[in-house]
Protein backbone atom coordinates (compact mmCIF):
# COMPACT_ATOMS: atom_id res chain seq x y z
CA UNK A 1 0.00 0.00 0.00
CA UNK A 2 1.21 3.56 -0.50
CA UNK A 3 -0.19 7.02 -0.30
CA UNK A 4 1.15 9.85 -2.38
CA UNK A 5 2.29 12.37 0.21
CA UNK A 6 5.38 14.53 -0.23
CA UNK A 7 8.20 13.32 1.92
CA UNK A 8 10.75 16.02 2.68
CA UNK A 9 13.64 16.51 5.08
CA UNK A 10 12.08 16.69 8.56
CA UNK A 11 9.10 14.44 7.71
CA UNK A 12 8.15 11.73 10.20
CA UNK A 13 8.07 8.39 8.43
CA UNK A 14 7.82 4.62 8.79
CA UNK A 15 10.50 2.39 7.35
CA UNK A 16 10.71 -1.40 7.16
CA UNK A 17 12.84 -3.16 9.76
CA UNK A 18 13.84 -6.84 9.68
CA UNK A 19 13.27 -7.25 13.42
CA UNK A 20 10.27 -5.06 14.25
CA UNK A 21 8.52 -5.04 10.84
CA UNK A 22 8.30 -1.22 10.91
CA UNK A 23 10.17 1.50 12.83
CA UNK A 24 9.56 5.22 12.81
CA UNK A 25 12.00 8.06 12.40
CA UNK A 26 12.65 11.45 10.89
CA UNK A 27 14.03 12.13 7.42
CA UNK A 28 17.45 13.79 7.66
CA UNK A 29 18.58 13.64 4.02
CA UNK A 30 17.15 12.87 0.58
CA UNK A 31 19.55 11.99 -2.23
CA UNK A 32 17.85 11.19 -5.52
CA UNK A 33 15.65 8.15 -4.81
CA UNK A 34 17.28 7.40 -1.47
CA UNK A 35 16.35 8.72 1.89
CA UNK A 36 18.21 8.76 5.20
CA UNK A 37 16.22 8.41 8.40
CA UNK A 38 17.15 8.92 12.02
CA UNK A 39 15.24 6.75 14.50
CA UNK A 40 14.40 7.85 18.08
CA UNK A 41 17.35 5.78 19.38
CA UNK A 42 19.60 7.73 16.98
CA UNK A 43 20.07 4.83 14.55
CA UNK A 44 20.54 5.88 10.90
CA UNK A 45 18.67 3.93 8.25
CA UNK A 46 18.94 4.36 4.49
CA UNK A 47 15.98 3.26 2.36
CA UNK A 48 14.40 3.78 -1.04
CA UNK A 49 12.14 6.81 -1.06
CA UNK A 50 9.36 4.63 -2.53
CA UNK A 51 9.61 2.30 0.51
CA UNK A 52 9.03 4.86 3.26
CA UNK A 53 5.57 5.90 4.39
CA UNK A 54 4.39 9.09 6.08
CA UNK A 55 3.65 8.85 9.81
CA UNK A 56 0.65 10.65 11.25
CA UNK A 57 2.22 12.49 14.20
CA UNK A 58 -1.18 13.73 15.35
CA UNK A 59 -2.82 10.30 15.57
CA UNK A 60 -4.38 9.73 19.04
CA UNK A 61 -2.07 7.79 21.37
CA UNK A 62 -4.75 5.18 22.04
CA UNK A 63 -5.48 4.66 18.33
CA UNK A 64 -8.81 5.05 16.52
CA UNK A 65 -11.72 2.59 16.75
CA UNK A 66 -12.36 2.64 12.99
CA UNK A 67 -9.44 2.43 10.61
CA UNK A 68 -11.25 4.58 8.06
CA UNK A 69 -10.54 7.47 10.45
CA UNK A 70 -6.78 7.09 9.89
CA UNK A 71 -5.06 9.84 7.95
CA UNK A 72 -2.91 7.25 6.13
CA UNK A 73 -4.33 3.82 5.38
CA UNK A 74 -1.02 2.06 4.76
CA UNK A 75 0.42 -1.06 6.40
CA UNK A 76 2.55 0.60 9.12
CA UNK A 77 -0.30 3.00 9.94
CA UNK A 78 -2.78 0.13 10.26
CA UNK A 79 -0.39 -2.00 12.34
CA UNK A 80 0.51 0.91 14.63
CA UNK A 81 -3.17 1.62 15.23
CA UNK A 82 -3.93 -2.02 16.05
CA UNK A 83 -0.90 -2.17 18.33
CA UNK A 84 -1.83 1.00 20.27
CA UNK A 85 -5.29 -0.40 20.87
CA UNK A 86 -4.02 -3.88 21.75
CA UNK A 87 -1.79 -2.38 24.45
CA UNK A 88 -4.96 -1.01 26.05
CA UNK A 89 -6.71 -4.38 25.70
CA UNK A 90 -8.89 -2.95 22.95
CA UNK A 91 -8.79 -6.00 20.71
CA UNK A 92 -11.59 -5.00 18.32
CA UNK A 93 -11.20 -2.39 15.59
CA UNK A 94 -13.51 -1.59 12.69
CA UNK A 95 -12.46 -1.06 9.09
CA UNK A 96 -15.73 0.17 7.66
CA UNK A 97 -18.13 -2.66 8.44
CA UNK A 98 -15.43 -5.27 8.87
CA UNK A 99 -14.35 -6.00 12.42
CA UNK A 100 -10.73 -6.92 13.10
CA UNK A 101 -10.09 -8.92 16.28
CA UNK A 102 -6.63 -9.52 17.68
CA UNK A 103 -6.07 -12.57 19.84
CA UNK A 104 -5.43 -11.32 23.42
CA UNK A 105 -4.26 -14.75 24.64
CA UNK A 106 -5.87 -13.90 27.97
CA UNK A 107 -9.41 -13.61 29.27
CA UNK A 108 -10.89 -10.14 28.95
CA UNK A 109 -14.18 -10.72 30.80
CA UNK A 110 -15.28 -7.09 30.68
CA UNK A 111 -15.67 -7.38 26.90
CA UNK A 112 -18.16 -10.19 27.02
CA UNK A 113 -20.20 -9.66 30.16
CA UNK A 114 -23.95 -9.04 30.24
CA UNK A 115 -23.43 -5.35 30.85
CA UNK A 116 -21.52 -4.98 27.60
CA UNK A 117 -24.08 -7.08 25.71
CA UNK A 118 -26.85 -4.93 27.15
CA UNK A 119 -25.12 -1.83 25.86
CA UNK A 120 -25.18 -3.21 22.35
CA UNK A 121 -28.68 -4.62 22.71
CA UNK A 122 -30.03 -1.27 23.78
CA UNK A 123 -28.09 0.77 21.21
CA UNK A 124 -30.21 3.33 19.34
CA UNK A 125 -31.29 2.15 15.92
CA UNK A 126 -28.81 4.32 14.04
CA UNK A 127 -25.94 2.91 16.06
CA UNK A 128 -26.70 -0.74 15.47
CA UNK A 129 -24.15 -2.50 13.34
CA UNK A 130 -25.03 -2.39 9.62
CA UNK A 131 -25.91 -6.04 9.24
CA UNK A 132 -28.54 -5.96 11.98
CA UNK A 133 -29.98 -2.76 10.54
CA UNK A 134 -30.31 -4.41 7.10
CA UNK A 135 -31.95 -7.41 8.73
CA UNK A 136 -34.55 -5.41 10.61
CA UNK A 137 -35.29 -2.84 7.93
CA UNK A 138 -35.01 -4.78 4.72
CA UNK A 139 -35.67 -8.32 5.95
CA UNK A 140 -32.30 -9.39 4.59
CA UNK A 141 -30.47 -12.51 5.67
CA UNK A 142 -26.87 -12.10 6.78
CA UNK A 143 -23.67 -14.05 6.95
CA UNK A 144 -20.79 -13.42 9.30
CA UNK A 145 -17.55 -14.85 8.04
CA UNK A 146 -14.84 -15.31 10.64
CA UNK A 147 -11.48 -15.66 8.92
CA UNK A 148 -7.82 -15.50 9.90
CA UNK A 149 -4.70 -17.60 10.27
CA UNK A 150 -4.65 -20.73 12.33
CA UNK A 151 -4.68 -19.75 16.00
CA UNK A 152 -5.84 -16.21 15.22
CA UNK A 153 -8.91 -16.67 17.42
CA UNK A 154 -11.71 -17.58 14.97
CA UNK A 155 -13.32 -20.20 17.15
CA UNK A 156 -13.20 -17.98 20.25
CA UNK A 157 -14.70 -15.13 18.21
CA UNK A 158 -17.43 -17.44 16.91
CA UNK A 159 -18.23 -18.45 20.48
CA UNK A 160 -18.51 -14.78 21.47
CA UNK A 161 -20.80 -14.16 18.51
CA UNK A 162 -22.99 -17.12 19.36
CA UNK A 163 -23.16 -16.01 23.00
CA UNK A 164 -24.26 -12.55 21.90
CA UNK A 165 -26.84 -13.84 19.42
CA UNK A 166 -28.20 -16.20 22.05
CA UNK A 167 -28.45 -13.31 24.51
CA UNK A 168 -29.98 -11.05 21.90
CA UNK A 169 -32.66 -13.45 20.77
CA UNK A 170 -32.52 -16.19 23.35
CA UNK A 171 -34.59 -17.39 26.23
CA UNK A 172 -34.15 -16.71 29.91
CA UNK A 173 -32.62 -19.44 32.08
CA UNK A 174 -35.17 -21.42 33.98
CA UNK A 175 -35.28 -20.65 37.70
CA UNK A 176 -33.53 -22.94 40.12
CA UNK A 177 -31.52 -24.80 37.57
CA UNK A 178 -28.02 -23.99 38.79
CA UNK A 179 -25.57 -26.85 38.76
CA UNK A 180 -22.91 -26.00 41.33
CA UNK A 181 -24.16 -28.35 44.03
CA UNK A 182 -24.35 -31.27 41.69
CA UNK A 183 -20.94 -30.81 40.08
CA UNK A 184 -18.34 -31.65 42.77
CA UNK A 185 -16.33 -32.23 40.23
CA UNK A 186 -18.80 -35.78 38.99
CA UNK A 187 -15.22 -36.58 38.48
CA UNK A 188 -15.78 -39.63 40.67
CA UNK A 189 -18.99 -40.69 38.97
CA UNK A 190 -17.26 -40.80 35.59
CA UNK A 191 -14.10 -42.27 37.11
CA UNK A 192 -12.05 -39.41 35.74
CA UNK A 193 -8.67 -38.79 37.36
CA UNK A 194 -6.04 -36.27 36.44
CA UNK A 195 -5.80 -35.24 32.75
CA UNK A 196 -2.26 -36.62 32.90
CA UNK A 197 -3.65 -40.14 33.03
CA UNK A 198 -5.67 -39.90 29.80
CA UNK A 199 -3.99 -40.54 26.48
CA UNK A 200 -6.22 -38.08 24.64
CA UNK A 201 -5.34 -35.30 27.10
CA UNK A 202 -1.69 -35.86 27.87
CA UNK A 203 -0.09 -35.57 24.44
CA UNK A 204 0.78 -31.87 24.70
CA UNK A 205 2.05 -32.19 28.29
CA UNK A 206 0.30 -28.89 28.92
CA UNK A 207 -2.28 -29.18 31.68
CA UNK A 208 -2.73 -25.62 32.87
CA UNK A 209 -3.03 -22.22 31.24
CA UNK A 210 -2.49 -18.93 33.02
CA UNK A 211 -5.86 -17.31 33.80
CA UNK A 212 -7.81 -20.41 32.80
CA UNK A 213 -9.54 -22.32 35.56
CA UNK A 214 -10.86 -25.61 34.24
CA UNK A 215 -13.33 -26.03 37.10
CA UNK A 216 -14.73 -22.60 36.40
CA UNK A 217 -14.94 -23.31 32.65
CA UNK A 218 -16.75 -26.54 33.42
CA UNK A 219 -19.30 -24.74 35.59
CA UNK A 220 -19.74 -22.05 32.92
CA UNK A 221 -20.40 -24.76 30.32
CA UNK A 222 -22.95 -26.43 32.58
CA UNK A 223 -24.64 -23.10 33.21
CA UNK A 224 -24.70 -22.36 29.48
CA UNK A 225 -26.29 -25.75 28.89
CA UNK A 226 -28.94 -24.87 31.47
CA UNK A 227 -29.57 -21.55 29.78
CA UNK A 228 -30.03 -23.00 26.31
CA UNK A 229 -32.45 -25.52 27.79
CA UNK A 230 -30.47 -28.75 27.67
CA UNK A 231 -32.05 -30.89 30.35
CA UNK A 232 -30.12 -32.51 33.21
CA UNK A 233 -30.58 -35.91 31.58
CA UNK A 234 -29.23 -34.70 28.27
CA UNK A 235 -26.27 -33.02 29.98
CA UNK A 236 -25.60 -36.23 31.83
CA UNK A 237 -25.60 -38.08 28.50
CA UNK A 238 -23.20 -35.58 26.93
CA UNK A 239 -20.72 -35.92 29.79
CA UNK A 240 -21.07 -39.71 29.89
CA UNK A 241 -20.15 -39.85 26.21
CA UNK A 242 -17.26 -37.42 26.67
CA UNK A 243 -15.93 -39.42 29.60
CA UNK A 244 -16.45 -42.65 27.63
CA UNK A 245 -14.31 -41.29 24.78
CA UNK A 246 -11.55 -40.45 27.25
CA UNK A 247 -11.66 -43.96 28.69
CA UNK A 248 -11.74 -45.45 25.20
CA UNK A 249 -8.47 -43.66 24.45
CA UNK A 250 -6.82 -45.62 27.26
CA UNK A 251 -7.91 -49.05 26.02
CA UNK A 252 -4.67 -50.59 24.83
CA UNK A 253 -4.31 -53.86 22.93
CA UNK A 254 -1.46 -56.26 22.53
CA UNK A 255 -0.77 -59.24 20.26
CA UNK A 256 -2.85 -62.37 21.09
CA UNK A 257 -1.77 -66.02 20.90
CA UNK A 258 -3.52 -66.63 17.59
CA UNK A 259 -2.03 -65.17 14.41
CA UNK A 260 -3.34 -61.69 13.68
CA UNK A 261 -5.30 -61.59 16.92
CA UNK A 262 -5.18 -58.99 19.67
CA UNK A 263 -6.13 -58.91 23.34
CA UNK A 264 -6.56 -56.22 25.96
CA UNK A 265 -3.09 -55.24 27.11
CA UNK A 266 -3.52 -55.39 30.88
CA UNK A 267 -5.81 -54.81 33.87
CA UNK A 268 -5.73 -51.07 33.26
CA UNK A 269 -7.00 -51.55 29.70
CA UNK A 270 -9.75 -53.83 31.02
CA UNK A 271 -10.81 -51.22 33.56
CA UNK A 272 -11.06 -48.49 30.91
CA UNK A 273 -13.02 -50.75 28.59
CA UNK A 274 -15.45 -51.61 31.41
CA UNK A 275 -15.89 -47.92 32.22
CA UNK A 276 -16.52 -47.07 28.55
CA UNK A 277 -19.17 -49.78 28.34
CA UNK A 278 -20.85 -48.59 31.55
CA UNK A 279 -20.90 -44.98 30.47
CA UNK A 280 -22.23 -45.73 27.01
CA UNK A 281 -25.24 -47.61 28.34
CA UNK A 282 -27.56 -45.42 26.35
CA UNK A 283 -29.19 -45.38 22.95
CA UNK A 284 -26.49 -43.83 20.77
CA UNK A 285 -28.88 -42.92 17.94
CA UNK A 286 -31.25 -41.19 20.35
CA UNK A 287 -28.33 -39.38 21.93
CA UNK A 288 -27.09 -38.14 18.56
CA UNK A 289 -30.57 -36.83 17.80
CA UNK A 290 -30.66 -35.01 21.10
CA UNK A 291 -27.20 -33.40 20.77
CA UNK A 292 -26.59 -29.70 20.52
CA UNK A 293 -27.50 -28.17 17.11
CA UNK A 294 -31.30 -28.49 17.45
CA UNK A 295 -31.23 -27.29 21.08
CA UNK A 296 -29.09 -24.26 20.31
CA UNK A 297 -31.21 -23.31 17.32
CA UNK A 298 -34.31 -23.32 19.51
CA UNK A 299 -32.63 -21.36 22.29
CA UNK A 300 -31.23 -18.59 20.09
CA UNK A 301 -34.73 -18.11 18.78
CA UNK A 302 -34.28 -19.85 15.42
CA UNK A 303 -37.64 -19.59 13.73
CA UNK A 304 -38.13 -22.02 10.86
CA UNK A 305 -40.70 -19.73 9.27
CA UNK A 306 -38.35 -16.73 9.34
CA UNK A 307 -37.47 -15.33 5.93
CA UNK A 308 -34.03 -14.11 7.00
CA UNK A 309 -31.18 -15.52 9.01
CA UNK A 310 -27.65 -14.80 10.20
CA UNK A 311 -25.12 -17.45 9.23
CA UNK A 312 -21.84 -17.62 11.16
CA UNK A 313 -19.00 -19.42 9.41
CA UNK A 314 -15.84 -20.38 11.31
CA UNK A 315 -13.25 -21.65 8.82
CA UNK A 316 -9.93 -23.42 9.15
CA UNK A 317 -6.99 -21.00 9.21
CA UNK A 318 -4.02 -20.61 6.88
CA UNK A 319 -0.98 -22.63 7.92
CA UNK A 320 2.35 -23.43 6.33
CA UNK A 321 4.15 -26.50 7.63
CA UNK A 322 7.38 -28.02 6.36
CA UNK A 323 5.26 -30.65 4.63
CA UNK A 324 1.71 -29.62 3.75
CA UNK A 325 -1.02 -32.14 2.98
CA UNK A 326 -3.54 -31.78 0.18
CA UNK A 327 -6.11 -30.86 2.84
CA UNK A 328 -3.93 -27.96 4.02
CA UNK A 329 -3.47 -26.90 0.40
CA UNK A 330 -7.29 -26.66 0.05
CA UNK A 331 -7.53 -24.73 3.34
CA UNK A 332 -4.85 -22.26 2.25
CA UNK A 333 -6.50 -21.87 -1.17
CA UNK A 334 -9.81 -21.01 0.52
CA UNK A 335 -8.03 -18.41 2.65
CA UNK A 336 -6.39 -16.88 -0.43
CA UNK A 337 -9.84 -16.67 -2.09
CA UNK A 338 -11.17 -14.92 1.00
CA UNK A 339 -8.26 -12.50 0.99
CA UNK A 340 -9.09 -11.64 -2.61
CA UNK A 341 -12.73 -11.10 -1.67
CA UNK A 342 -11.66 -8.95 1.29
CA UNK A 343 -9.37 -6.80 -0.91
CA UNK A 344 -12.07 -6.27 -3.49
CA UNK A 345 -14.69 -5.56 -0.90
CA UNK A 346 -12.72 -3.24 1.41
CA UNK A 347 -10.72 -1.23 -1.08
CA UNK A 348 -13.36 -0.99 -3.78
CA UNK A 349 -16.08 -0.14 -1.29
CA UNK A 350 -13.96 2.41 0.56
CA UNK A 351 -12.93 4.13 -2.65
CA UNK A 352 -16.51 4.22 -3.92
CA UNK A 353 -17.49 5.77 -0.59
CA UNK A 354 -14.79 8.46 -0.91
CA UNK A 355 -15.93 9.26 -4.46
CA UNK A 356 -19.58 9.43 -3.31
CA UNK A 357 -18.73 11.86 -0.52
CA UNK A 358 -16.41 13.85 -2.81
CA UNK A 359 -13.44 13.24 -0.52
CA UNK A 360 -10.06 13.90 -2.04
CA UNK A 361 -8.30 10.54 -2.07
CA UNK A 362 -5.34 8.91 -3.69
CA UNK A 363 -5.50 5.37 -5.05
CA UNK A 364 -4.58 2.79 -2.43
CA UNK A 365 -2.24 0.08 -3.67
CA UNK A 366 -2.50 -3.34 -2.09
CA UNK A 367 -0.83 -6.70 -2.56
CA UNK A 368 -2.97 -8.49 -5.12
CA UNK A 369 -2.89 -12.28 -4.73
CA UNK A 370 -4.59 -12.96 -8.08
CA UNK A 371 -1.38 -14.61 -9.39
CA UNK A 372 -1.52 -17.17 -6.58
CA UNK A 373 -5.18 -17.89 -7.34
CA UNK A 374 -4.46 -18.25 -11.06
CA UNK A 375 -1.63 -20.66 -10.34
CA UNK A 376 -4.03 -22.85 -8.39
CA UNK A 377 -7.38 -22.57 -10.13
CA UNK A 378 -6.88 -21.29 -13.66
CA UNK A 379 -7.88 -23.63 -16.47
CA UNK A 380 -6.22 -25.41 -18.19
CA UNK A 381 -2.75 -24.89 -16.64
CA UNK A 382 -3.59 -24.43 -12.92
CA UNK A 383 -2.61 -26.95 -10.23
CA UNK A 384 -6.17 -28.19 -9.67
CA UNK A 385 -6.79 -28.73 -13.39
CA UNK A 386 -3.48 -30.61 -13.64
CA UNK A 387 -4.35 -32.73 -10.61
CA UNK A 388 -7.74 -33.52 -12.15
CA UNK A 389 -6.06 -34.55 -15.37
CA UNK A 390 -3.50 -36.69 -13.57
CA UNK A 391 -6.18 -38.48 -11.57
CA UNK A 392 -7.76 -39.76 -14.78
CA UNK A 393 -4.64 -41.64 -15.82
CA UNK A 394 -3.14 -44.84 -14.47
CA UNK A 395 -0.41 -44.55 -11.82
CA UNK A 396 2.50 -45.00 -14.27
CA UNK A 397 1.79 -41.65 -15.93
CA UNK A 398 2.00 -39.75 -12.63
CA UNK A 399 5.66 -39.03 -13.22
CA UNK A 400 4.75 -37.12 -16.36
CA UNK A 401 2.33 -35.13 -14.25
CA UNK A 402 4.96 -34.15 -11.69
CA UNK A 403 7.22 -33.09 -14.54
CA UNK A 404 4.44 -30.85 -15.79
CA UNK A 405 4.03 -29.32 -12.35
CA UNK A 406 7.63 -28.46 -11.80
Ligand SMILES: Nc1ncnc2c1ncn2[C@@H]1O[C@H](COP(=O)(O)OP(=O)(O)OP(=O)(O)O)[C@@H](O)[C@H]1O
Nearest residue numbers: 103105106107149150151152153154155156316317
Ligand atom coordinates in the same frame (compact mmCIF):
# COMPACT_ATOMS: atom_id res chain seq x y z
N1 LIG B 1 -11.02 -13.43 22.40
C1 LIG B 1 -10.16 -14.25 23.02
N2 LIG B 1 -10.01 -14.15 24.36
C2 LIG B 1 -9.14 -14.97 25.02
N3 LIG B 1 -8.35 -15.89 24.42
C3 LIG B 1 -8.44 -16.04 23.09
C4 LIG B 1 -9.34 -15.22 22.30
N4 LIG B 1 -9.21 -15.58 21.02
C5 LIG B 1 -8.29 -16.59 20.99
N5 LIG B 1 -7.83 -16.86 22.23
C6 LIG B 1 -6.80 -17.88 22.61
O1 LIG B 1 -6.15 -18.36 21.41
C7 LIG B 1 -6.36 -19.78 21.24
C8 LIG B 1 -6.58 -20.10 19.77
O2 LIG B 1 -7.80 -19.49 19.33
P1 LIG B 1 -8.83 -20.25 18.37
O3 LIG B 1 -8.91 -21.70 18.70
O4 LIG B 1 -10.10 -19.47 18.39
O5 LIG B 1 -8.06 -20.09 16.97
P2 LIG B 1 -8.58 -20.44 15.48
O6 LIG B 1 -8.37 -19.21 14.66
O7 LIG B 1 -9.98 -20.99 15.52
O8 LIG B 1 -7.52 -21.56 15.06
P3 LIG B 1 -7.66 -22.77 13.96
O9 LIG B 1 -7.80 -22.14 12.59
O10 LIG B 1 -6.34 -23.51 14.11
O11 LIG B 1 -8.85 -23.59 14.37
C9 LIG B 1 -7.57 -20.11 22.13
O12 LIG B 1 -7.50 -21.43 22.61
C10 LIG B 1 -7.42 -19.09 23.28
O13 LIG B 1 -6.47 -19.56 24.22
